[in-house]
Amino acid sequence: MAYRPSRSRAPGGAAPTGPATLRRANLSLVLRELRDHTSLSRAEIAQATGLHRATVSNLMAELLERRLVREVGVEHVGAIGRPRRAVALHGAHVGALGMEINVDYIAVHGTDLSGRSLVERRLVHDAMGSGPDSAVRRLGLVAKEAVEAMRRAGAVPSGIVVAVPGLVDVTRGVVTLAPNLHWRDLPLAEQLSSILGPRSVPVRVDNDANLAALAEYTSGVAAGTPHLVYLTGEVGVGGGIISGGELLRGADGFSGEVGHLRVDPNGDRCGCGRIGCWETKVGLAALVRAAMPEQAYGLPGMPVPDPDERVADIARGLASGDRRMMTAVAQVGEWLGLGGSILANLFNPRVIVIGGYFASLAQWLLPHAQDQLRRLVVAAPAAQCRFVASTLGFGAASRGAASMVVNHIIDDPTILYSLPRPAP
Numbered sequence: 001m002a003y004r005p006s007r008s009r010a011p012g013g014a015a016p017t018g019p020a021t022l023r024r025a026n027l028s029l030v031l032r033e034l035r036d037h038t039s040l041s042r043a044e045i046a047q048a049t050g051l052h053r054a055t056v057s058n059l060m061a062e063l064l065e066r067r068l069v070r071e072v073g074v075e076h077v078g079a080i081g082r083p084r085r086a087v088a089l090h091g092a093h094v095g096a097l098g099m100e101i102n103v104d105y106i107a108v109h110g111t112d113l114s115g116r117s118l119v120e121r122r123l124v125h126d127a128m129g130s131g132p133d134s135a136v137r138r139l140g141l142v143a144k145e146a147v148e149a150m151r152r153a154g155a156v157p158s159g160i161v162v163a164v165p166g167l168v169d170v171t172r173g174v175v176t177l178a179p180n181l182h183w184r185d186l187p188l189a190e191q192l193s194s195i196l197g198p199r200s201v202p203v204r205v206d207n208d209a210n211l212a213a214l215a216e217y218t219s220g221v222a223a224g225t226p227h228l229v230y231l232t233g234e235v236g237v238g239g240g241i242i243s244g245g246e247l248l249r250g251a252d253g254f255s256g257e258v259g260h261l262r263v264d265p266n267g268d269r270c271g272c273g274r275i276g277c278w279e280t281k282v283g284l285a286a287l288v289r290a291a292m293p294e295q296a297y298g299l300p301g302m303p304v305p306d307p308d309e310r311v312a313d314i315a316r317g318l319a320s321g322d323r324r325m326m327t328a329v330a331q332v333g334e335w336l337g338l339g340g341s342i343l344a345n346l347f348n349p350r351v352i353v354i355g356g357y358f359a360s361l362a363q364w365l366l367p368h369a370q371d372q373l374r375r376l377v378v379a380a381p382a383a384q385c386r387f388v389a390s391t392l393g394f395g396a397a398s399r400g401a402a403s404m405v406v407n408h409i410i411d412d413p414t415i416l417y418s419l420p421r422p423a424p
């Protein structure tokens with residue numbers, strides 16, 4: 001299912017503002033059609049885009065030469081139908097690198113233009129304790145290794161998008177505020193670019209929950225659901241909102257900071273400095289504190305374990321009927337439902353996809369969360385909103401980040417023509 005960029009698409013081709021601009025927009029139209037279908041004939045592309053057959057053939061010649069599409073030979077339509085020459089999206093040599101930095105890990109997902117996975121990694125990394133300088137250096141090293149691994153797999157990355165849990169000024173590539181990383185006004189895109197060197201491909205930065213929502217909409221458990229809310233369940237809790245098939249960004253790109261909805265004026269202090277934010281009730285740190293206080297986050301001298309290990313410990317406890325853990329997970333589930341009901345009342349989504357640790361513990365969390373949702377959503381049961389567990393795991397944001405790179409290429413494939421040549 002395609003992610004539709006927010007800029008409008010003119011029927012029958014783009015609004016002409018110059019021959020080069022028009023050609024670029026038409027190349028993008030053709031690629032977008034091919035992304036949404038396994039293969040298409042030139043006639044089908046002409047019909048779907050409203051472009052002339054001759055124009056499509058001409059554009060196709062350029063895309064074939066650039067190896068962004070490939071001929072898929074003669075297909076027979078039906079048992080006795082006419083043969084049909086089709087083309088499909090190719091670009092196996094074009095890489096898209098998605099990365100994510102979070103409180104306790106760095107994740108990497110590299111694909112080619114068609115979304116085929118080439119590199120997937122997650123490393124434990126204490127971003128909270130290490131400070132921004134060291135975290136950015138580490139991120140740079142991991143990016144270099146990933147670029148090399150993708151080159152060995154035959155694809156040269158054409159862009160990097162980094163997912164960050166916080167407020168991101170997407171235009172400037174600056175992390176305005178990431179409370180759980182203790183980052184403020186960090187020019188991450190610029191710093192990473194300088195680590196990667198002058199031959200580096202463009203680096204962009206975006207919010208992790210927005211990117212994960214995009215991954216859910218394009219390839220997740222509720223793919224194609226046009227009204228969808230995604231919740232990240234990490235130490236921090238963020239939200240990404242797809243409304244009418246579009247990512248909702250708000251005036252400054254800061255929408256979706258749902259982890260900082262105040263749900264309890266008498267609650268605990270949050271990483272953002274405020275009191276009683278939703279993530280102080282449902283974030284992984286809150287669950288660990290209640291379920292296994294001896295392993296709580298932020299205890300002095302404690303190594304940072306992999307988040308999966310912590311969650312697996314809790315899952316084992318729950319499976320064996322540990323009372324303290326059952327109580328903890330029931331409480332978190334109720335708070336999850338309460339916050340979910342605020343989002344359902346605001347955005348009327350068909351599904352709320354829960355990711356991160358929420359998905360790993362879904363079988364214990366969801367009965368409590370769904371109950372609260374039923375009780376608190378004004379339009380229930382007519383609204384038919386339900387929680388579903390993501391199947392993309394901790395890698396959702398890095399996967400969405402790679403999809404975002406692919407979207408940038410499909411929006412303007414000519415950016416590939418001017419990229420620096422890879423070092424020999």
Ligand SMILES: [Zn+2]
Nearest residue numbers: 260270272277
């Ligand atoms: Zn907060």
